[in-house]
Amino acid sequence: MKVAIQLVSVVMAGIVLLLAVEAYLSVRHETELYQTDMRHDAHLLGQAMKGPIADVWHARGAQRALELVGDANREEHVVRIRWVWLDAAPGDEFYPRVGLEKLGSAVRGREVSVDDRDEEGHRCLRTYVPVPVDPRRPGALELSESYSPLEAYRRVTIARKLGTMGVLLAGSGLAVVLLGTGLIARPLQRLIEKVRRVGQGDLSGPVFLGRKDEFGELASAVNTMCEQLADAREAARRETSARIAALEQLRHADRLATVGRLASGIAHELGTPLNVVWARAKLIRDGALGPAETRDSASIITSQSERMTTTIRQLLDFARRSPPEMTEVDLREVAHRTVELLAPLAHKQAVDLHVDAAEEPVMVRADSKRIDQAVTNLVVNAIQAMPRGGTVELGFARKPAPPPGKPVLASGPYLAVTVCDHGSGVAREDVPCLFEPFFTTKDVGEGTGLGLSIADDIIHEHGGWIEVTSEPGVGSCFSIYLPEHPGGNGKWPRPERRGVR
Amino acid sequence: MTTKPSPMGNLARVLLAEDDEEMRALLARALRGDGYQVVECPDGFRLLEQLNALLLSPEVLCMEPAPFDLIVSDIRMPGVTGLSVLEGLQLFEDLPPMILITALGDEATHAAARRWGAVAVFDKPFDLDDLLAKVREIAPARSRS
Numbered sequence: 001m002k003v004a005i006q007l008v009s010v011v012m013a014g015i016v017l018l019l020a021v022e023a024y025l026s027v028r029h030e031t032e033l034y035q036t037d038m039r040h041d042a043h044l045l046g047q048a049m050k051g052p053i054a055d056v057w058h059a060r061g062a063q064r065a066l067e068l069v070g071d072a073n074r075e076e077h078v079v080r081i082r083w084v085w086l087d088a089a090p091g092d093e094f095y096p097r098v099g100l101e102k103l104g105s106a107v108r109g110r111e112v113s114v115d116d117r118d119e120e121g122h123r124c125l126r127t128y129v130p131v132p133v134d135p136r137r138p139g140a141l142e143l144s145e146s147y148s149p150l151e152a153y154r155r156v157t158i159a160r161k162l163g164t165m166g167v168l169l170a171g172s173g174l175a176v177v178l179l180g181t182g183l184i185a186r187p188l189q190r191l192i193e194k195v196r197r198v199g200q201g202d203l204s205g206p207v208f209l210g211r212k213d214e215f216g217e218l219a220s221a222v223n224t225m226c227e228q229l230a231d232a233r234e235a236a237r238r239e240t241s242a243r244i245a246a247l248e249q250l251r252h253a254d255r256l257a258t259v260g261r262l263a264s265g266i267a268h269e270l271g272t273p274l275n276v277v278w279a280r281a282k283l284i285r286d287g288a289l290g291p292a293e294t295r296d297s298a299s300i301i302t303s304q305s306e307r308m309t310t311t312i313r314q315l316l317d318f319a320r321r322s323p324p325e326m327t328e329v330d331l332r333e334v335a336h337r338t339v340e341l342l343a344p345l346a347h348k349q350a351v352d353l354h355v356d357a358a359e360e361p362v363m364v365r366a367d368s369k370r371i372d373q374a375v376t377n378l379v380v381n382a383i384q385a386m387p388r389g390g391t392v393e394l395g396f397a398r399k400p401a402p403p404p405g406k407p408v409l410a411s412g413p414y415l416a417v418t419v420c421d422h423g424s425g426v427a428r429e430d431v432p433c434l435f436e437p438f439f440t441t442k443d444v445g446e447g448t449g450l451g452l453s454i455a456d457d458i459i460h461e462h463g464g465w466i467e468v469t470s471e472p473g474v475g476s477c478f479s480i481y482l483p484e485h486p487g488g489n490g491k492w493p494r495p496e497r498r499g500v501r
Numbered sequence: 502m503t504t505k506p507s508p509m510g511n512l513a514r515v516l517l518a519e520d521d522e523e524m525r526a527l528l529a530r531a532l533r534g535d536g537y538q539v540v541e542c543p544d545g546f547r548l549l550e551q552l553n554a555l556l557l558s559p560e561v562l563c564m565e566p567a568p569f570d571l572i573v574s575d576i577r578m579p580g581v582t583g584l585s586v587l588e589g590l591q592l593f594e595d596l597p598p599m600i601l602i603t604a605l606g607d608e609a610t611h612a613a614a615r616r617w618g619a620v621a622v623f624d625k626p627f628d629l630d631d632l633l634a635k636v637r638e639i640a641p642a643r644s645r646s
Contacts, residue, residue, distance in 0.1 A: 280527065
């Protein structure tokens with residue numbers, strides 16, 4: 001509606017201006033005509049009276065002539081006629097009303113018309129017609145006509161023009177408003193509503209204006225646009241659902257593969273001890289064994305059952321973990337705690353556990369218990385990698401940023417605790433499998449094949465990663481990288497562990 | 502663990518590869534109880550060592566008959582898997598038959614084992630008596646014959 005009002009206002013202003021100019025010009029023109037008419041009338045009247053007055057003056061004397069002027073005044077009401085001497089002194093009865101200074105031409109015998117004001121202050125025209133009655137004195141007839149009729153005529157004319165203008169304005173305004181509303185505002189309003197709905201995502205309900213002008217074209221363009229948008233949206237939706245379905249399928253396949261790997265791992269881990277239990281139990285049942293061998297078999301059954309129980313428990317732990325509770329953790333303390341915990345096991349295997357001295361705290365954000373478990377698993381793994389004994393070294397390292405492709409949370413820096421052994425090492429092709437559940441290169445019975453996958457899982461949960469460097473026959477280094485605690489001192493420009501690369 | 506014919510040359514010889522100590526002991530005990538001479542290997546490497554010595558050493562190449570009548574091997578072992586060994590043996594003729602034991606009783610494993618010529622595949626856990634019956638069928642204990 002605002003556009004229509006603006007349009008109407010502009011048109012109205014134009015009309016008003018036009019009418020005003022026209023009225024002004026016409027009033028001025030008519031005024032000029034009227035004035036010319038008045039001068040002409042005065043001239044005619046003056047010329048008509050001039051002869052008889054002069055004749056009477058010469059024939060019957062000045063007194064009679066002045067009486068004649070007075071008589072003429074009695075007959076004529078519109079024009080007042082007076083006799084004036086153009087050399088009379090101010091205040092004299094025959095002194096011209098306009099004063100002598102404007103009447104130079106009249107003195108020289110020429111007719112003069114002057115605009116003046118009468119006694120009541122109204123504008124009037126005074127015409128002086130010289131009449132030669134006395135060669136010694138310049139005399140003239142003063143004809144005064146009020147402009148009042150002209151003023152009245154002008155007022156009426158202006159009022160009439162204004163009235164016409166008002167009616168015209170009101171009429172055309174009403175017409176323009178009605179037409180503007182119908183032709184512009186309403187279709188625009190509908191288009192605006194439609195576009196607003198489109199903006200809110202509602203592409204339904206095409207707008208039909210039933211017109212063949214630009215608005216109709218705009219409406220049909222908007223409708224076409226909506227159809228195309230709807231098509232594009234539908235296509236995008238289909239594509240998205242297809243992609244989601246494909247992803248879901250992939251995930252499903254991935255889950256199946258994981259379940260398959262887990263199942264085969266479980267089958268392997270439980271199949272062998274179960275077989276031993278079965279066969280030993282059968283031997284005992286069949287009475288095929290002597291007393292000592294029966295006892296041996298029973299104890300083997302016990303240990304194999306324990307082994308299976310451990311596997312199942314670890315599996316359950318693996319599956320039933322709650323979210324980590326993050327606190328500030330000093331990796332030095334973790335290393336020392338782990339070494340303390342595992343000292344008996346290490347001693348049994350003739351393995352020395354050594355922790356590098358670190359003067360500064362190595363602060364990371366982590367769940368202390370989980371990190372303990374991950375580091376413990378790595379150290380146990382290292383101990384088991386050295387069946388003939390040796391030294392497991394724990395140290396610390398720092399990296400300013402994660403290596404590319406690591407799905408980690410923070411951009412860095414990262415601090416690490418490293419665990420290095422001088423054991424058998426891992427073949428290059430086996431390194432990627434190290435963290436798979438139940439992958440193990442150790443003799444069965446030594447490990448469940450879950451330790452490294454649990455450690456890897458814990459570190460992933462913390463937004464970190466485990467790095468492995470290994471050389472068969474030389475040893476392996478596992479580094480647990482975790483995001484540095486924001487309050488950490490950042491003083492970790494230490495070189496990487498000098499362990500086995 | 503030797504490849505030379507033992508003094509008990511008349512006994513049928515079985516090469517047994519199994520990484521689980523208890524399982525290996527159990528199998529060895531059962532086979533010996535049934536009258537076989539058993540050579541034990543704790544992993545794939547040892548199994549391969551035994552077979553290499555057997556197949557490549559000139560002094561044993563002329564041996565007749567083959568020093569092992571049967572190989573019984575687990576599939577999943579540290580080092581080399583039983584299946585890899587079986588696959589590698591395809592190059593040689595006149596090999597002892599092989600029985601494979603696996604905990605991964607899936608169809609793919611069985612198919613691979615059959616493709617490489619395993620005479621039988623046992624899924625863990627299995628009945629020891631079934632295995633012994635199969636062993637007797639393939640390599641009759643010579644001491645009894």
